[in-house]
Amino acid sequence: METTIVICGVGLIGGSLALCLKGQPGLNVIGHSPDASLAEKYVRRGVVDSATTSLREAAEAADFIFLCVPVGVLDDYIRQLSAMDLKAGCIISDVGSTKSSVTDCARAADLKPAVFIGGHPMAGSERSGVEAASQHLFENAFYVLTPEPATPIDALERLSALLRHTGAKIVRVDAGEHDEIVAAISHLPHLIAVALVNQVRKHNETNGLYASLAAGGFRDITRIASSEPVVWRDILLNNRHVLLELIEEWQEEMKRFAQMLRDEDGEGVSEAFRTAGEFRRQLPERRKGMLQSVYECYVDVPDHPGIIGRIATELGSRRINLSNLQIIESREDVPGVLRLSFRTQEDLDQAVTLLEGLNHSVRF
Ligand SMILES: NC(=O)C1=CN([C@@H]2O[C@H](COP(=O)(O)OP(=O)(O)OC[C@H]3O[C@@H](n4cnc5c(N)ncnc54)[C@H](O)[C@@H]3O)[C@@H](O)[C@H]2O)C=CC1
Ligand SMILES: O=C(O)C(=O)Cc1ccc(O)cc1
Known part of the structure; x- marks a missing residue:
């Protein structure tokens, strides 16, 4: 019996997942987009076996449904799916960068006889769209799943078995804990990168030397500022409560630095570099993290x-x-x-x- 996998939103992440699954024996991968020209493009690029603009038609045939759309529209998809005649045992998952809100929404919606399990492949890039999809994107990365106490174990096992095709290491994390951690290691860094680039952009309006001299290091540490604006608008707004606390912590950290500079406290500055360097050296080197190793x-x-x-x-x-x-x-x-x-x-x-x-x- 063929296993039907539906991928809603075949962009960077949905397309990469589709490429990991398409062509595997017994798997049929269907792409979904409400936009007919995009659905057609998914097939033309060979990323999916077929594509449709009808969510109902795709979802009602599915054994697995992956929601690979921006975080801001996940709840709407869950609500639409809850009104459909889904197959018994159908597993619905998502790839969103935040996990609490979608898990809460799925718990509140009546998805039976389907089961929802939140997911987040913790690899990606600043690129977007199906053009950027790669079969190798998730290899050696962590793939977080956020099952709940009521999640049937066989569903979790079936999803984990399917996701082995990604080459990622599957880990289970509580949704709330996930959101706190990714806020610190991914969401705040994206926000800081954007603020940094915009600060230089403003200086550059009066002196073009800023951009000319900003090659190399500045470009590297701000790569993530080029990420997809709608995807990141949704992530930052969705995780705003955690982020607002982290921004306060960040401001305190900046104030401490400012004070050290005012006091000409060289020992304090070098100590900050020493402790940061020491912690950074302990970070795993070869595994792909949220912020891609370069x-x-x-x-x-x-x-x-x-x-x-x-x-x-x-x-x-x-x-x-x-x-x-x-x-x-x-x-x-x-x-x-x-x-x-x-x-x-x-x-x-x-x-x-x-x-x-x-x-x-x-x-x-
Ligand atoms: N960009 C990254 O590195 C990572 C992103 N994610 C998550 O993956 C999800 C998808 O992000 P990407 O693939 O990066 O973005 P993308 O922009 O490459 O793909 C988004 C897909 O969703 C579709 N889409 C956008 N708005 C829609 C709407 N209102 N209704 C229906 N379809 C819509 C687009 O047509 C596209 O196919 C997001 O939830 C993001 O948080 C997870 C891990 C890494
Ligand atoms: O470009 C990078 O290095 C990233 O930070 C990729 C990324 C973006 C969003 C995620 O939820 C996970 C990974």
Whole structure:
């Protein structure tokens, strides 16, 4: 018997999930969008087996329904599903970055004979849309499920078994605890990145040197400020109660820094760097976290023609997969520095050994 999987919202996350499941023996993956041109695009790009604009038609045939839409519309989907004739044992899950509100909504809605189990694959990127979907997005990442005491164990096991196709490590976390943790490690950092970029943007209005000199480090630490505005509007508003407390804590932290600067308290400043550095060194390195690890290095390239092509060819011939290559111009007429990005630490390590062996100067 074929297992029918419906994915509502085939964007970055829904599309990546679809790619993990499509083509697996016995699985039929159906995409849903209320927008006919998007439904058609999901099929055209080969991400799903078929697609429909009718939520009822898809949902009533489904064994699994994944809601992969912005957090702000999850409750509406749950309410619509509760009025449909779902299959007995159908599992409804979501991928939203917050878990309390959708879990509360599903508990209050009568979804029987279906079962709701909240989910959050804790990997992603600042990109969005089906174009950015990747079969490898969740590999080695954590995939949080938030079952409740009343969740039938066999449903949890069936969902966990299906999600093994993602290559993620499945962990169970209480929905409220999840929201507190992700607020600190993901939501607040996104908010700070946006504030930081907007601060520089305003300075840049009167002096264009701000943007010119903001290459490299500033670009890297603010990558997440380029995330999808509607998705992030919904996440931040939905988790606002936790975030408002964290923003207060953050402001206190900033005040402490300001005071140390006023007092010219060098010992205090270096102690802050020491404790932060020590904690950061203890963070797991190789597992994908919420904020994606970036496996990158910088290579100084002398100004002679063909060097960039040669580096890419050397890497390719040793099957070291580059995920991105960017030329960072230090002066208008000189190539200067190449930024090489890889998907794994192993690829990065191999590339560094190779390039250093070829007498290139490599930095991180
Ligand atoms: N972006 C990321 O890195 C991660 C996002 N998430 C969560 O995944 C969910 C989807 O986010 P992404 O895939 O990043 O966004 P996306 O923008 O790539 O995809 C969103 C999908 O939802 C559809 N959609 C948007 N508004 C809709 C509406 N009002 N009604 C019906 N469909 C609508 C879009 O057409 C698109 O297919 C969100 O709940 C987000 O919190 C979870 C983990 C990582
Ligand atoms: O771009 C990054 O590194 C992210 O932070 C990805 C991300 C975004 C939202 C999530 O709920 C989980 C992961």
